[in-house]
Amino acid sequence: MNFLQFFIWGSWLISLGGYMGASLHFEGGQIGKIFATMGIASLFMPGLLGIIADRWINAERLLGVCHLLGAALLWYASTLTTYQPMYWIMLLNMMVYMPTLALTNAVSYNALEKFHLDIVKDFPPIRVWGTVGFICAMWAVDLSGIARSPMQLYVGAAAALLLGIYAFTLPACPPTKSQKKTLLSAFGLDALVLFKQKKMAIFFLFSMLLGAALQITNTFGGSFLDSFKSIPQYEHSFGVEHPNILLSISQMSETLFILAIPFFLKRFGIKQVMLMSMFAWVLRFGLFGIGNPGNGLILLILSMIVYGMAFDFFNISGSLFVEKETTPSIRASAQGLFMIMTNGLGAIIGGNASGWVVDYFTTDHVTDWPAAWFVFAGYALAIGIIFALVFKYKHNPREFEQEA
Structure with missing residues (x-):
């Protein structure tokens, strides 16, 4: 799960700016605004989906839904060649991707507790596979010669589709009804x-x-x-x-x-x-x-x-x-x-x-x-x-x- 979570991000995060500049001829300000969508999404989406996972929907199912939506959005982004549509699709993609960073942690902690493992001791070696996934994605995109092409978004979409399906097989992480997280705290x-x-x-x-x-x-x-x-x-x-x-x-x-x-x-x-x-x-x-x-x-x-x-x-x-x-x-x-x-x-x-x-x-x-x-x-x-x-x-x- 952690490997795929960061493989998705690594497939385009470092190389997308070069693709948009060299192949799509976007200006620096336009590229910067597209990357700033991560910040916009981070302001409210993790907290909002955190409330949903705490109260109504299993975290692993919500994780799966987010990645399935992300797969569709990344695939669609690969077909775009102008700034405005690319901006809005990448904003929507960030709105479903950024919350999954917290959801994967929640699913991981829940699984470790369920099998009576020590979170402090056992989680870091699991989380490091996220960094490995990020690096592997960067190398895959580079060595395949698609770092300046829309194919990198297809790679990310395929990984998101795989993780979206896989998430539904993970140990159940149900809502905690007794945990009433307020909007302020979320x-x-x-x-x-x-x-x-x-x-x-x-x-x-x-x-x-x-x-x-x-x-x-x-x-x-x-x-x-x-x-x-x-x-x-x-x-x-x-x-x-x-x-x-x-x-x-x-x-x-x-x-x-x-x-x-x-x-x-x-x-x-x-x-x-x-x-x-x-x-x-x-x-x-x-x-x-x-x-x-x-x-x-x-x-x-x-x-x-x-x-x-x-x-x-x-x-x-x-x-x-x-x-x-x-x-x-x-x-x-x-x-x-x-x-x-x-x-x-x-x-x-x-x-x-x-x-x-x-x-x-x-x-x-x-x-x-x-x-x-x-x-x-x-x-x-x-x-x-x-x-x-x-x-x-x-x-x-x-x-x-x-x-x-």
Whole structure:
């Protein structure tokens, strides 16, 4: 289940931007808006479907229905060649896909509990198959030569169809009638009380700003590598002929840095770990700005490696920080609020703003990518410096001993 869940996403998330730019000739702002649909869907659909699964429909059945709808939408998207229809179909696809990220967790936890397994111990080795699925999808799309064609959406649709059918065979995860989740808690809104605390208000604000940074390379990493095709000395280089394989190093790095999080949190504390993430984003973008698929390939590879720190040290560590800083009564809602700030508002800001920046540095369909990447690096540097100055937090080394 986890393998297919992320195989669907990996089949198009990294390469769709390159396809829309190179083959459909969409502008950077249009590509950014299409990727921002993830943020729009993340604002309300996970909470809404969470209520439905809690009260009325088995989670595994709801998961199946969502993926069957997603399969149809991805297939239809593969037939589109103009911006407006593509935008609305991808928005609908995100509305049925983004809730499945939470539903797969719910189904997993339920199955582990049903068979008396330890969730903390047994779930991570299962979840890692999601990352494996994402990487396998990227490699499959790349090696089959369809990274710049609509066929990648057929691959995603086929995987969604398979998972949609398979979901109905999973262990039953029925609604919990006694659990009356309110609309406020489902959308993370009863955790808004945390904004009364200066420390938490600052943390959530910068979570949103870092969520915007995450959206940038998802949207334009493929388009950037594709731009080297027009330069004779690079057109047959590995990074140009196999952009998804090169970009998949980021996901491989992510799996390794996850293992390092407990040590770094215990040793340095959340503020230092978040700062590491912010300055890793500076390196991620800066190395893109000075790298190339030829003699600068090592710089691109280093950019992929630091992505693991940039993503995990903010996303995973931030979630653990929220867990530690909130009371049990609003803990679930606080996690929902964290996701809204990062995958919701952050994704919307990142998708739209990065598209504007790319358009600004594009003349006659040729983008000055180094300039764009340096702007993004400057953005990450600025939020890192400001965060260091305004976020006050005293680290207690014993706070994260349980995770270590």
